Amino acid sequence: MNNLLTRRKLITASAIGAGSLLSGCDSLSRSPAFQNILGSAENANFLVQRALGDRLELASEYSIKDLSPKFRANGTRDPGTADYTASAAQGFADWQLRLTGLFGKPQNFSLAALLSMPQRTQITRHDCVEGWSAIGQWTGVPLKLLLDLAQLQDKAKFLVFHCADRLGGRPYYESIDLLDAFHPQTIMAHRLNGEAVPIENGAPLRLRVERQLGYKHAKYVTGIEAVATLDNIGSGKGGYWEDVANYEWYAGI
Amino acid sequence: MTDTPERKALRHRLTTRLWHWINALCLLVLLMSGLTIFNAHPRLYWGEYGANGDYAWAAVGSSQTLGYVRLGETKVETTGFIGNWRDSEGEIQTWAFPGWATIPSYYSLADGRRWHFFFAWIFSIGLAFFMIRSLFNRHVQNDLHINRSEWRPSHILRDIKNHLRLRFHDDGGVNIYNILQKLSYIGVIFILLPLMIFTGLAMSPAMDANWPWLTDIFGGRQSARSVHFIGMFLLVLFFIVHMITLLLAGPFKQTWAMITGGERKESGHE
Numbered sequence: 320m321n322n323l324l325t326r327r328k329l330i331t332a333s334a335i336g337a338g339s340l341l342s343g344c345d346s347l348s349r350s351p352a353f354q355n356i357l358g359s360a361e362n363a364n365f366l367v368q369r370a371l372g373d374r375l376e377l378a379s380e381y382s383i384k385d386l387s388p389k390f391r392a393n394g395t396r397d398p399g400t401a402d403y404t405a406s407a408a409q410g411f412a413d414w415q416l417r418l419t420g421l422f423g424k425p426q427n428f429s430l431a432a433l434l435s436m437p438q439r440t441q442i443t444r445h446d447c448v449e450g451w452s453a454i455g456q457w458t459g460v461p462l463k464l465l466l467d468l469a470q471l472q473d474k475a476k477f478l479v480f481h482c483a484d485r486l487g488g489r490p491y492y493e494s495i496d497l498l499d500a501f502h503p504q505t506i507m508a509h510r511l512n513g514e515a516v517p518i519e520n521g522a523p524l525r526l527r528v529e530r531q532l533g534y535k536h537a538k539y540v541t542g543i544e545a546v547a548t549l550d551n552i553g554s555g556k557g558g559y560w561e562d563v564a565n566y567e568w569y570a571g572i
Numbered sequence: 573m574t575d576t577p578e579r580k581a582l583r584h585r586l587t588t589r590l591w592h593w594i595n596a597l598c599l600l601v602l603l604m605s606g607l608t609i610f611n612a613h614p615r616l617y618w619g620e621y622g623a624n625g626d627y628a629w630a631a632v633g634s635s636q637t638l639g640y641v642r643l644g645e646t647k648v649e650t651t652g653f654i655g656n657w658r659d660s661e662g663e664i665q666t667w668a669f670p671g672w673a674t675i676p677s678y679y680s681l682a683d684g685r686r687w688h689f690f691f692a693w694i695f696s697i698g699l700a701f702f703m704i705r706s707l708f709n710r711h712v713q714n715d716l717h718i719n720r721s722e723w724r725p726s727h728i729l730r731d732i733k734n735h736l737r738l739r740f741h742d743d744g745g746v747n748i749y750n751i752l753q754k755l756s757y758i759g760v761i762f763i764l765l766p767l768m769i770f771t772g773l774a775m776s777p778a779m780d781a782n783w784p785w786l787t788d789i790f791g792g793r794q795s796a797r798s799v800h801f802i803g804m805f806l807l808v809l810f811f812i813v814h815m816i817t818l819l820l821a822g823p824f825k826q827t828w829a830m831i832t833g834g835e836r837k838e839s840g841h842e
């Protein structure tokens with residue numbers, strides 16, 4: 320074994336390695352093909368996490384003494400449009416939740432109608448993709464009740480949540496599959512910690528889909544569209560952050 | 573002296589070598605993409621919840637003029653390195669960890685997470701494979717197992733003294749690792765690395781529904797995040813010590829041995 324040769328090889332190799340690693344990672348990060356390879360971990364996460372539990376396993380619930388002193392808001396803190404501001408001024412009395420798309424009986428629900436339906440209250444932990452968590456008490460209508468009333472069709476595979484807010488000029492939206500849609504903890508929430516949901520947290524209606532990260536929990540929800548595919552919504556990746564910044568559609572981790 | 577009828581024994585088996593290098597790559601990518609993720613919220617808490625209004629036991633502070641790290645009540649200024657640093661264009665950036673330490677080098681939480689979870693899979697499968705394989709090929713029992721005589725305080729003391737005198741040696745002919753090496757390798761492979769996987773999973777809201785006990789073991793999601801960070805820090809410390817001992821024991825020969833297998837020696841000293 321020629322020691323000198325190996326030494327030189329080692330040194331050059333490690334120098335090239337260190338230098339190209341950094342710039343290499345950046346160009347790889349920008350390459351769509353490589354993004355797809357990295358993104359394949361999402362499929363693995365999705366399959367394994369769904370396979371590991373009972374598919375209707377509940378997220379942990381807490382007690383009043385566990386509540387965060389302040390429930391942090393993120394993303395849009397006030398949609399600020401003329402319509403929204405006018406609606407807020409009258410306590411969202413005119414707010415409508417429109418169920419459209421693949422329903423046997425598409426229909427609208429007013430806030431008052433939603434409040435008169437059976438409710439679920441849950442104290443859960445909200446985990447943001449950024450890393451922080453907040454515990455809050457949410458009250459709302461189980462989504463399943465709305466889907467049954469509007470007679471969700473068999474062709475439907477996803478629910479798209481349309482929102483009143485825009486980020487960077489694009490409307491915010493999110494989507495979930497039917498397993499999460501019919502999960503007992505999936506509710507259209509209108510109360511946080513015993514009060515009407517504050518504007519910064521998504522007044523008057525926000526989705527709670529407890530086993531996923533915060534960006535899935537659409538705020539200011541105006542409509543629920545049942546679809547067979549997500550291809551024709553937004554840029555086709557199933558959500559605002561998924562479209563603009565490559566966040567994963569499945570946000571279980 | 574070493575001549576036996578069989579082929580010369582390798583110092584490191586193929587599985588050990590393969591795993592060593594794949595694992596080294598995974599750890600580097602996990603570290604650097606983890607720092608990108610950390611930059612999204614450079615604060616650490618104990619318990620289930622923790623956000624900007626809550627007390628963080630560790631936090632990075634940043635402004636256009638100053639960067640600092642706060643641990644408990646102690647602030648250490650880190651301007652130029654953490655919380656306030658210049659990028660390759662000379663612009664001041666106020667993300668916690670600097671671009672040269674993160675993947676990607678620009679801030680993108682989504683990309684950092686993609687890198688992290690992709691390599692988390694390779695790392696976890698590799699670690700599981702290596703652990704099982706090392707039990708079956710008796711790498712653990714033969715090379716890492718610490719026997720009675722090695723546990724004797726006098727033996728440990730002698731080994732510590734030798735290390736302090738910067739004398740690194742294989743322990744006679746039978747062992748390829750000495751006791752301190754064995755202890756640190758066992759600690760890293762069987763405790764620290766699995767801990768990274770479990771604290772990582774404990775932060776997942778879906779896993780929390782599947783396996784609530786996992787998050788509970790660590791005392792809540794934010795505690796798991798803190799332990800994940802501390803584990804990362806301990807791995808970096810291990811790496812530094814690993815590099816120092818490597819330098820002192822003969823970097824080229826040792827690295828070459830980890831690539832080609834090297835050979836098992838009979839005599840003690842380098």
Ligand code: HEM
Nearest residue numbers: 450602603606607609610692768769772773797800801804
């Ligand atoms: C062993 C090498 C690893 C290193 C050095 C590492 C490092 C890091 C760092 C520095 C962070 C930033 C936040 C924090 O410190 O808690 C992070 C975040 C994270 N890591 Fe790892 N990690 C490793 C392995 C893993 C594995 C195997 C998994 C998957 C099971 C994982 C899952 C996560 C998750 C989910 C986050 C996001 C936490 C958040 O939202 O802030 N990590 N990692």
